[in-house]
Amino acid sequence: MDESTLADRRTSQTSDRPRFDTFYPATGQPGHSYEGHTVEEALKIARDAHAAFNAWRRTSFTERAKLMREAAQVLRRRRDEFAEIMTAEMGKLLKDGQAEAEKCAFNCDYFSENAERFLSREPVDLGGPKAFVTFNPIGTVLAVMPWNFPFWQVFRFAAPTLMAGNTAVLKHASNVPGCALAIESVFRDAGFPENVFRTALIPSRSVKALIEDPSIAAVTLTGSVDAGRQVAGTAGAALKKSVLELGSSDAYLVLDDADMAQAAKVCAAARMVNGGQSCIAGKRFIVMEQIREAFEYALISEMQTYRMGDPRDPNTKLGPMESVKARDHIHEQVQRSIANGARLLVGGEVPDGPGAWYPPTVLADVRPGMPAYDEEVFGPVAAIIAAKDESDAIRIANESHFGLGSGVITRNLARGERIAAEELESGMSFVNANVRSDPRMPFGGVKESGYGRECSHFGIHEFVNIKSVLVQG
Structure with missing residues (x-):
């Protein structure tokens, strides 16, 4: 995976507020420029997402699924708009961007239909007392995401994470700020409660402060091996769960x-x-x-x-x-x-x-x-x-x-x-086929390609508390 996930290649600094500049890769011509968030603002975003978790975790699967299905419809309605942003910011073929938006919509539909089953209580026979395993949300998950599939990488994590009852904060790659804000707008337009999914436009040097903040419960990263080591080290020192999908050959x-x-x-x-x-x-x-x-x-x-x-x-x-x-x-x-x-x-x-x-x-x-x-x-x-x-x-x-x-x-x-x-x-x-990701199959690697899994029931179980419960009569 390219180094860009944690590279501040396209940010400029005015006082303590970063700016994110985009360039059209086909010509090198400058595109839109976006004002980013300060560290303090990013921390407030994370804390607001954590505050929203207390109510979101208590919503029913039926309510979450309704909103997630609407997110899929937003993706389909705005497919051409989103594809154009991907093309403008990272050079993706327009037809591939359209297909990527549709894949994200399918992913939202898939987890809206299956999350409740994936997270249903599992009975355990102990030969006497009632016992079972339950899967509870853990809080706010920070996602550090790359530019190459700027929508799919995010929705691959976001749909199961939100359906599990967690909230989410996105730190996207510095060259796709328009994609990052557009993704936040999908959840807003779909009717999700305020602060359940937020984007923080911050440079890579600000990621450490977010991971260390008590508002963040866990972190997922797709990026380079070096970026993975940095994030894993910070998360490990804070005793927080991480899932890493890194480079490969x-x-x-x-x-x-x-x-x-x-x-x-x-x-x-x-x-x-x-x-x-x-x-x-x-x-x-x-x-x-x-x-x-x-x-x-x-x-x-x-x-x-x-x-x-x-x-x-x-x-x-x-x-x-x-x-x-x-x-x-x-x-x-x-x-x-x-x-x-x-x-x-x-x-x-x-x-x-x-x-x-x-x-x-x-x-x-x-x-x-x-x-x-x-x-x-x-x-x-x-x-x-x-x-x-x-x-x-x-x-x-x-x-x-x-x-x-x-x-x-x-x-x-x-x-x-x-x-x-x-x-x-x-x-x-x-x-006899090229490897590709699919919401129905676990996705992830071994060795320096990372650890943990995304997609399928394996992916939705990464960011939940797998709790054993015993009830003695």
Whole structure:
């Protein structure tokens, strides 16, 4: 995951009040500028959310579900408006922003329908007294969120958190302040009580004060490994629960029985999701040596279908990176990989002109010691790594310090299922499909990709008090 979650790259300071400046990534032209909150104002927002918790926790699931379903309708009604803000602030394809708003709406509907069942009391047979487990809300949850899926990342946490009876405060990435305020407006327009969901426009240096404040009960972060360490350290010192979804360098195993056309299509789709700017984008493609050359040709052909263009054009498949700085970092990682022996098959050149553009790029002969092997490359760069056999491919996949998603491409479904379920060290593993999040499936990683889970009943249980109750007659 890109470093931007805790980076103050786009904030300026006047007195003690920050400003948040936006830039259109396709051209580099400045966009809207927003006045942020001081630390004192942010703390008041958190304390107001905590005060709202006392009443919100006592609302019925029926009442919460009604409001959450209305939030879904607000998302659908304002879908085009929200997509335009995403495109303007972080360069997302307009059609992808529209799909993201719809996914958020589906998520709201899902938890409105299922939260009560997920959090219903669980009886325990102790052979005598009445005993059960109950799931109670814990308070106000702080969310520190990234720019790459500026609506989905927030609603992925917010819908289950609010349905559980908690309140929430959002600290969004500094380059998407318009998205942050728009998300707050969704809950306001849906009729949620005042202060149940609030946005605090603050720079990263102010996050520590929020986590330490007694008004905050827990924190969830999606961001870089470094950001995760900072947040986890602060939360741990305050003895507060945290859930972290961090970076990754997802590996896809292309086995010797794979269909090359299908493998290339799945792998290109995995690599190019959101222009490659996704923690669960496929990044390392580990291929059996005997099919390596055929796979290289197939992947080049498929990657070249992702032509750069206006993110507002429905035919465009690759928009700009989120910033010129991010694009330049991607290019530097590609250049260092080539200098260390990687073979450039396609792309790898910065286009002339303004904007944060970078072409679909494929590197082969990728080995340890290269950024394309060792690091997360947060852009449209596919790394092909040769393996001697199945066991060697599994070894290469697992030797990464990341462990978010993974994939297996094979005609033998039993073989793919065995490897995905039992061999790969990751929080998610898909066979013959690119990894993606879904409200119905738990989402999260292992190793330096973080801990805890979002989505499904696993996600809604992260921020509740799992309480044992015994009633002796």
